[in-house]
Amino acid sequence: MSKGTPTRSKSKRILIGSALVLIAAMIVPLTGYVYVAVAQPQIESSANWQETNPRSEIWREVRQGSQAYSAVKGPEANVLIDNGGQNFRQIRNGPVATFGPWLLAIMLLGVAGMFVLSGGGQKVEKPLSGKRVPRWSTYVRVVHWIMAIAFLLLLITGLSLLFGRAVLIPLMGAEGFSAWAIVAKYVHNYTGPVFAVSLLMLVLALARDNMPSKVDVDWFLKGGFAGKHVPTGKLNAGEKLWFWFNAVGGLVVAISGIVLILPNIFEARSTMQIALLVHAGLALLYIGGSFVHMYMGTLGARGALDAITKGHVSSEWAEQHHDLWYDDVKKEGKEFVGEEGEAGRGPEVPTGSGSTA
Amino acid sequence: MARMKFLCDADRCIECNGCVTACKNANEVPWGVNRRRVVTLNDGLPGEKSISVACMHCTDAPCAAVCPVDCFYTTDDGIVLHDKDLCIGCGYCFYACPFGAPQFPKTEAFGVRGKMDKCTFCAGGPGEDGTEEEFEKYGANRIADGKLPACAEMCATKALLAGDGDMVADIYRERVMRRGGRPQTWGWSKAYGEG
Known part of the structure; x- marks a missing residue:
């Protein structure tokens, strides 16, 4: 009987061990999702340069009639484009x-x-x-x-x-x-x-x-x-x-x-x-x-x-x-x-007021 | 026929105002009238950009559309010119132009506008080419002599290009290719980083 016990415990360990390997093999690939979830914001923030490209912002502002500087003085000479x-x-x-x-x-x-x-x-x-x-x-x-x-x-x-x-x-x-x-x-x-x-x-x-x-x-x-x-x-x-x-x-x-x-x-x-x-x-x-x-x-x-x-x-x-x-x-x-056609026959109308009163 | 165009390379313009001076000298425009000007965006800040601007000789010119006496016309080269004998100095072209190109000598009482003056692409005006009368009214006619506008010819850094649109585009495209990449990646940002 004592001979059978180690065998049984050994087979139990093998069973648990292989089960752990199986579970790990199933879970480890899922960490890819975690990685993506963590890394995504970082990728997005590094892509922000396109939205805040100072170069394109300059020309966008110009179309809004932004004030600039010009050595030439004149009416609105410092505005490049007036929409x-x-x-x-x-x-x-x-x-x-x-x-x-x-x-x-x-x-x-x-x-x-x-x-x-x-x-x-x-x-x-x-x-x-x-x-x-x-x-x-x-x-x-x-x-x-x-x-x-x-x-x-x-x-x-x-x-x-x-x-x-x-x-x-x-x-x-x-x-x-x-x-x-x-x-x-x-x-x-x-x-x-x-x-x-x-x-x-x-x-x-x-x-x-x-x-x-x-x-x-x-x-x-x-x-x-x-x-x-x-x-x-x-x-x-x-x-x-x-x-x-x-x-x-x-x-x-x-x-x-x-x-x-x-x-x-x-x-x-x-x-x-x-x-x-x-x-x-x-x-x-x-x-x-x-x-x-x-x-x-x-x-x-x-x-x-x-x-x-x-x-x-x-x-x-x-x-x-x-x-x-x-x-x-x-x-x-x-x-x-007064007679029709004879202007000025009427009494003097007071000046300075529109009302005839 | 050529389609004449101006193009100012904002990464080459150093705001020397040489084009403004060249224009005034070539055309002998009156005091207070500047057919061309240099506008500096973000002046004194990193990423500052200068650009030389004058009449852009639009295909569908707003000035011509609103002129009450219809004094504008477009030459075969695509240059927008106007007839000062017809102009009445109402100022509508100045209201309509996006670039502020039309200029008015204010010599009369209450600042009433005189006859409009603007960049002619150094192509003079209507009437016979190269006459004294044409020079008096419209300035130089370099196009008739086979020359390009004085402003672009005089530009020290070759930022301001003038000429046939196809050739100007070819020169600019080649510059952009040599600078390596898309227009967003060359110039100040490439040399000194963003901002």
């Missing part, structure tokens, strides 16, 4: 040059449509009695016409500079258009400040008359914009809308224009790019709006032109278009008898 120019080009030659003419054409067609639909513009319905009421002071009329003449000069020269290449070069030839464009540039540059000042004067003079009121909401709700007569004060909601477009949009056009004519003060290209796009885009809207204003003042509402030329209108016109205001003026006893 904004491409955006400027694409917006100016794209949406502005494409939608601008469409907008103007649609506004003109709209005005023509209003003329036809209203049967040749609204006429004063009652027969004229010769009674007149004062409407705009001399100050307002003078400033308005300075502004209007400046606006027309700016409109003609501005549209020439924006669309002349497409429209006028085929008609006038390159030399002919260039000669006109130089004149247009100077007229535009020097008329701009005149327009800006007169616009500001008129905005200040008329702001009080253009404060929105409850009547204006009714004007929109009851279809005043479609030509229906809704009770209104001195100015209806459409006129107030045009005023506030002038006050905000017009001043933005004026300010961006003043930025553009002072290259010594505003040197950065990005400022100029934005200023020019804002200036051109808003000015096109402004011109579109002015078509409606010019139509309404002449053919759209007959008799309205007297207000800004002579300063007074017929009582019948006032009653038809601005009944609430007419009642006030009548109560104040400002109605007078």
